[in-house]
Amino acid sequence: MESTLTSELLQCAICLGELDNAYALPCLHSFCSPCLQGHIGVSQKRVSKTLKLKRFPCPTCRVWINSPVRGVADFPKDFRVVKMKDALREWKRKGSHQRIVTCEMCEQDCDSPVEHYCADCQKHLCSQCIRDHDFTSVLSTHIVISLSSTQNGNQSKICSVHLNESIKYHCQTCSLGICVKCIRETHKIHQIIDLDYHSKLKKVEMRNCMDQLRTQNSLLVEVMFNLNSIEGHIRGQHEQIKLQIRKHSHRMINHVYKEQNRLLSEADVHYQQRYEDINSRKEDCQKYIYHVTELQTRLESLLRVQDADTVVKNNTSLVKESQDTELVEKYSKDLVDVPKCAHFMSNNVGKIGHIISRDEETAKPSCADLHQKYGRSDRIQTFEKVLKVTQKTKLIHDSKGIADPVLSYASDDNPVFPVARLLCQIGDRGSKLYQLSLPYGIAFTEDERLVVAENGTGRIQVYTKDGLFLRVIPLPTSCPRSLSLLRENKVVFTDENEKCLKILDVDTSQLFSVSAGHMEKTVSFPFGVASLSDGRFVVSDMIYETVSITTSTGIAEKQLGEEDPSNTYDNPSYLATDVEDNIFVSDSGSHRIKVYDKHGRFLFQFGNDGVKEGHLRYPKGIAVDKTGLIYVADAGNDRVVVFSRLGFFLTVLADKNYGLVRPTGLAYSPTGLLAVSMPDRHEVFVYQLENSIPRQL
Incomplete structure (x- = not known):
């Protein structure tokens, strides 16, 4: 019994000796204290590069356990x-x-001998009780020792042929245990080996099988881990596809609503015109009816008069008036002429339809119409005087029917446009001082210090306008993206880590968080941010592709374009505001800049996909000076372009010839400084704008 317990239950799987000072792992396998300590030292591995947690495999079942x-x-x-x-x-x-x-x-005594002992219950059991013991769930995990095979530690089995001899050998030919007499008799020419040696060979074979099973188990565990990873990837793709379907469906629904509203509006206009025309005819007809009825009454009265002199006297005037009424006949056709009504023509692709009328010409918008709709007349006149625009204006219409104004200048005029002179160059790739890592957001303070938000290292660096380093403000838990200037040398930025807005005091380095709970109800992934003069914020959402106006605490007040469901966005990114609190949205996916007033009402938009003048490709940062000139980082075309306050293209301020590569962030100072951030190059260029502002504006 002692040898069986020692070899099967009390043996350490590491040193193969008897368990000494044994400790149990969570998988319930036990090992000697020094053996287990040595195994942990040589087999433990770090879970990840960032975490200090280490794990080691169990020597028996290979389950990973925390060190x-x-x-x-x-x-x-x-x-x-x-x-x-x-x-x-x-x-x-x-x-x-x-x-x-x-x-x-x-x-009680039983016919069959007691041959079992429960080490946990410390009871000897008969064959009947051991069955009841094993079938009881609470007792089924106890360690039970068979006494029949351990009556004597050295007792051997008796040979079935020679009952007075014990089995000490094994015949490999017959696969049978034999005694010494069997060797001399029936197994004389067979392959005979010692029984203990045969047992050791079998144990070695079983240990090899166990090693193979452990290896297979490890492989299967790894396969299961990979399958779980694939399942997570598939689930993520599934959720992404559903989100894309919802977003695309939302765009299509909004487009249908837009077309519906347009057609209904056109139908209402047509109806109103016809309705007013019919009312005018009815009024004219009613006047004729009244006149004819009155004349008829007078004639009937005159016919009843007996005085001949009165009849003769009034006859001439009444007859003449009656003859004049015959002129009504030539108007009868006009009065009852059915107007050519509007008809609805449906389309199979694109717009859902359009309104046509045979007696109507297609109206083409003029430049004056655009001026009247989007600008103010007094400013337009001043603008035209400054730029000396010719009377002829070119309108380029895209497939959506929206005009992108491009000015045509007289050949003998030289309008004054902004000219950029490189003042300094800041940054280089790295995490040290004077180095930058993904500088997306930039802004000038009131005293013209340049604030740079590093998305890669999670910090804010402050420079002078000449590029001299002043200080660094670490943000260990933040990942700043877009940046906007507030009052009193404070800036607000979007934090990609905590999905909220944060306000930083550049002078004191104090950090304030806009309520994250409110922001969750407003935006899912805040990207761009701009501030209004009354303390409210404008925030763009990269996930749900919306732009919202929020209070200073992050509570949503209005979503831009909600009155018009068709006014959707495609990857809205950077935002800006001007002195009148007009809101400029860089709708990067549609290659346009959309403009709203401070109440969120749509004003106009400009830009289109392309490389020509007036075109944009994936626009990013926006800056607006005090006179309304609009500076746009045209990232896809590697340039910074300037537009008028009405969205007319003016000039290319700087391009790849100036060293620009995918310009992203823009910052403007009142003295005519323009900073351009380039995350791909980890640099910021600061330009001095000369002859940049038409002061008459």
């Missing part, structure tokens, strides 16, 4: 081993050669 901080002492001691050793000592004390004939559970 203890204080060593094996953190694991519980295996008291089962202690109990089994106590049971073994008790067995030695009583004498293993004595057969127990009384079951300690039923406490």
